[in-house]
Amino acid sequence: MKKKNLFYAFCKKHGVVFALLALILAAALLFPEFASYGNVTNILNQNSMIGIISLGMTFVILTGGIDLSVGSLAALSSVLAAVLSPKGSLAIMILVPLAVCTAMGLLSGLIIAKLQIAPFIATLGMMMAARGIALVMTDGGVSVSVDTGVAETFRLFARSYLLRVPAPVWLFVLLLVTGLYIARRTRSGRYVYAVGGNEEAARMMGLQPEKIKIAVYTVNGLLAGLAGLILASRLGAGQPVTCDGWEMTAIAATAIGGTLLSGGRGGLGGTAIGVFIIGVISNMINLQGSLSSWWQSIITGLLLLFVVMLQSHARANGTGSTEIAG
Amino acid sequence: MMDSIAAKNGHTCIDWGQNIRKYGTIYAFLLLVMFNILFTRNFASMGTLWNLTIQVLPTMLTSLGMVLVISSGGIDISVGSVMAISAVTSGLVLTGKTPLLGTDTGMAVLAALVVALVLGLFNGVLVACFKIQPIIVTLILYIAGRGIAQLMNNGGTIVFYGNTFTEIGLYRVGGLVPVQLFVSILFVWIIAFLLKKTTFGYYVQGIGENGKAARLSGIRTAQVLISVYVISALLAGMAGLFECSRASCADPNAIGQLAEMDAIAAVAIGGTSMNGGKARIMGTIFGALIIQLISIMVNMNNIPFAYSRIFKAAIIILAVYLQREKRR
């Protein structure tokens, strides 16, 4: 890409970057613990799961779709890992949940692409179904701990460190870089943008929107499964009722990151920033420590509002487009 | 020869397909009803009908608002929080916690609706004037709104027994027909009228279909969009009022939980495109009925919660599948 283009892209993302910087600055000034090694690692670590999910969500949203099932899939994955743990094989504990979540992602994709059902509905169905399966497997929602035989080794999955940085963070960074590469340097990545930009045109240009959509939801299922595994490893247990609302967090992170929900425009870089904006807000509230639950929601809402206003302002100045919201 | 026969068959197929697409939601609803009559005990009775009309009202009202929002090309996930805030507002007034307003039922309703209106304005202005994506705007209100509802009574449930307000929710016309039926009909009529007969209806759908063209046609897009979100919030407020009036309490934590999902699902089942444009009222009504009927089915057949989720998912997808739009 040309320099100018990169600069242009950067300008468009300006708003989010500034918002994150502003939040970090504010947090560092308000809370001395904020900048500590422990706290920074916490933020990175805690948000790596949502981060991984948001990467998949970004691709989904870039095609003009949406995936509500990710939270349920992550929960299902954690349950599967725990339920399978008595078998004593790490490979089974990791591969089966990933395979199941990938298959369910594939199923969403097939329903969307082949039956032509709106992604919102198809994945809403998948969200309920996956949650239902997790509940059925656990006798109505009783959480299952990872068998002690493998617990220690499985724990390492989320709790080993490299250069003092926890493994899930590395995983997230690795996936982010891979995602960025796919989005910018591979055909499949570009086709995702094309399908979201104008599906009909993409078809006329000889692309196969169905295939791309199926792929995107399948990958998203896989990533949700991965996040679920990290969760299970962190918790040492499978939890059928956890991760409620993760889909909304992931969608919010994507949208805050500047990806249009109508598809075709945006990218992973912004999403990663969006994830950490949400993460820092939540961390700030915890560090503040004396807000009641309701004030926590209200402050979260206000900070999000601040972020999107900043971003919308930057966008308006950046392109001067008169496009209508929606 | 073969070909021409196929063509003829194809032709009738298209007609059938069109018919199903147009009335798919109704067929799906009737199918569910038939199924229940056959397999659910005590289903075929007036009692079930009244339960359905009573219980569907909040979903019906929020879906009617949602169909407007979605057809304008947006989405409103804040309806549940708006329901909670207006319910709590009415509760505060009724229990005399807002000394200036008295404890009058009328005042409680008015206050609740005014609050809903303000929330709708918030959504509308951010979407229309600041051009922020609707899902984000309403997500903000979804998060903060729940907090506001809780803050208003310090998280506690407000209980109010035995006044005019609770009687409204339980009132049965002629001792038989629940008042909810008439409320549903009234609002369905109002929204259908707005969409089909007024310039506003044309504008909403026009904006959802092609915002740029709408602007060039001289439509005040901002004004229309703001109205859309205000109407949605008012209907949600109304839903919150009925929900808490019947339960004689306003629980800021519980009222309207997942209401947005039900409403969106009802609209989608009803065949309105999630990308905006043509709004389908009839479909939405039956969409809401289907959603509520599923809950009733689950209860009446004592289906375990875990299976009920899977079951609900299947029915929703099937209903949408019946009337999806074919590509060519």
Place this chain on the structure above:
Amino acid sequence: MEAMYLLEMRQIDKQFPGVHALDHVNFRVRAGEIHALMGENGAGKSTLMKILTGLYRKDTGEIILDGQQVSFNSPLEAQRAGISTIYQEINLIPYLSIAENIHLGREPMNRTGIDWKQVNQRAERILREMGVEADVTQPLCSYGTAVQQMVAIARAISVQAKLIVMDEPTSSLDEKEVEILFRQMRKLREKGIAIIFISHRLDEVFEICDTVTILKDGKLVSESPAAELSKLELVSRMIGRDATDVLRRKNGVYQGTGGVPVLEAHGITDKEKLRGVSLRIRQGEIVGLAGLLGAGRTELAKVIFGDNPDYTGTLAVNGQEVRWKAPRDAIAKGFAYCSEDRKAEGIFSHMSVRENMTMAILPRIARRGLVNVGRQKDIVDRYIKSLSIKTPGQEQLIRNLSGGNQQKVLLARWLCMEPRLIILDEPTRGIDIGAKAEIEALIQDIAGQGISVLLISSELEELVRNCHRVIVIRDGKNIGELESDMLSEGNIMRTIAQDILQEGGACI
């Protein structure tokens, strides 16, 4: 015998609900020829092409390509079989860069993935060859329709194809670009590539085509060498009756009173293209706006119509200075604007003809927000008749109409407003010759009624034929004004050329 034809479509039949779009049509194309497919709006040309490229499924019939029976299920399959297509509606991806749009689906790769450097360089080269100057790394949507059309053409001819389908590629191009396109087409023909060319501009057809196939109402009328056809005959076959009256040409002289101009724009400058352009239109006057691609005509129209409030300079209506905030302010003063980009800025694709046509006039046929459906239907009826719009009924979705008929619905949207000034940006784009004549007559007619018209057209001939006065602009500035006797295609071209020369001189 068989090998004579590269493509044979036999007995193609296609029904849409309520429309028999193609009635057992035979169509064949030889290798290395440019084959014109002609017909009125809604004759079935695009449908035939969409069946060929696998976008629509045919009801019956067979397609033989290169001696082999084929049946494509998707454009991809057609592409793989060597058919490259430019569809009538520009179908590109708005947010991707121009370079990417040209290469999408066949990006050059290197070891590390897509070779962006090569993508951009190639795109730049192709476009430069076609005389288009644009930053290929910019998103496509930041350019106007003409550039987009050139990109679509570049995309189609830069593949290795046996057969290229061009469905009205020239409708938004002006003479210069058309010339460039034709040069490319001739080159392709020399290489033995067949081209199916659809256009409503007769001169173009006679200039470039070898064979002409004519459709009418979904039926094949004739196939004959272009050389054996006269213009009159061609048109007569297309419309199915004697066409002498259609081919009339006339250019009135402005008869109106002088008086205060309906619109006076002075020194309009915006942030991008316009650099102090001025313009004056009197009552009942038809003023043409001529200029090369990207001269800023559309931008000027948008300022006049209030769609771009971000400008300096003055606008005065009937001598009174105005400042619009949004198009509706201009509409309230009796302005109307028919956009050049009908898909993005015109139609509400999932709404009916009735709803589309009356979107702007609603406030007038509504009382207290309540639409008077009776009056609405009357109006729609009247305009369906007077513009002879081909549709099964008022309730047909506009997206199911042929391109030309969609355009007519949009025209009707504004004509029914009985405006004081109507800005027509490429109003006859994609409209067949008969309808074009009708629309031109209509323009004369409304001008006669005292309505002023600002006509933007890439067809100089059309400007010359219709306008009382033509303003020539370049790079957002006035470079000349031609009236009455001076008004001719040659003079317009000369004005532009001179300006370019002068500037070139100054530069060196």
Place this chain on the structure above:
Amino acid sequence: TDSENTAVPDADVGVDSGESEVLTVAFSQCGNQNNWKVVQTNDMKEKIEARGYQYIYTDAQDDTAKQMSDIEDIISQKPDYLIVSPRESEGLTPVLKSAMDAGIPVILVDRGINGEAGVDYTTLNSADLIWEGQTCAQYMKEQFGDERCNVVELTGTPGATSTIDRNKGFTEEIANYDNIKIIASQVGNFNRAESQKAMENLIQAYGDEIDAVFAHNDDNAIGALQAIKAAGLKPGEDIKIYSMDGQKDALQAIIDGDMELSVLCQPRFGDSVLAIIDQLEAGEEVPAFVKNEGKLYTIENAEECLDEAY
């Protein structure tokens, strides 16, 4: 030894107030989705702040994953004590262990975790939810004797420990009685409106067959009560209602004869938790389990206990 460990970071964080004596107490709440939780949260804050302690509060919004993050954030602030109301018994053990390892005593309230007292946490202070379910069954048996007793169960939030334990206690107990059986079990979600709807539908389906309602909390019970009344049935005669929590509204219903029983499940943990902290501060041993005694509210005592209910 613990207090030595904590003294250092405290001075470290030390705001301008010179006293390093002020204790910092953190409370990780799992969620505030119903009345009971809200009362618990409010009481905790009130009591701890009344002592003049520094109070850190987090709300996990009913998500175990978030609760783990919350606790991590709390640990990085190095409080003196960590009170946790766990979302679930599984899952938080690792993070609580790391708090213990960092020298922060962990006091569990309301619900235990899968782990060892003294290693994974310091002590657990809670009521016995299984016992509550059992008690309902026993009381039901007492009232019904050997008569037919078809029970409709209105459960709490699916997957919540309170739901699981109360169901467990009840079902295990009624296994001993032939006449009591659950004919339907539907979700009431600790929510009046939802329970009301579910009960309306259940009455429609089962009609006269229903003899009793076992509601997982008072909100569920009152929702059911409203449905029963609206259906023209007489609560207390046609259908008897049993539940748990001890909310004021439930006690009032008992006084009015609409409900039979509400088993107290004390939401106010402030005092007992502070007592534990005092013991720890004084260097005393605390038992691994500090039980909040339950109590039965029935027609016998509802009137006099009305004021102590929440």
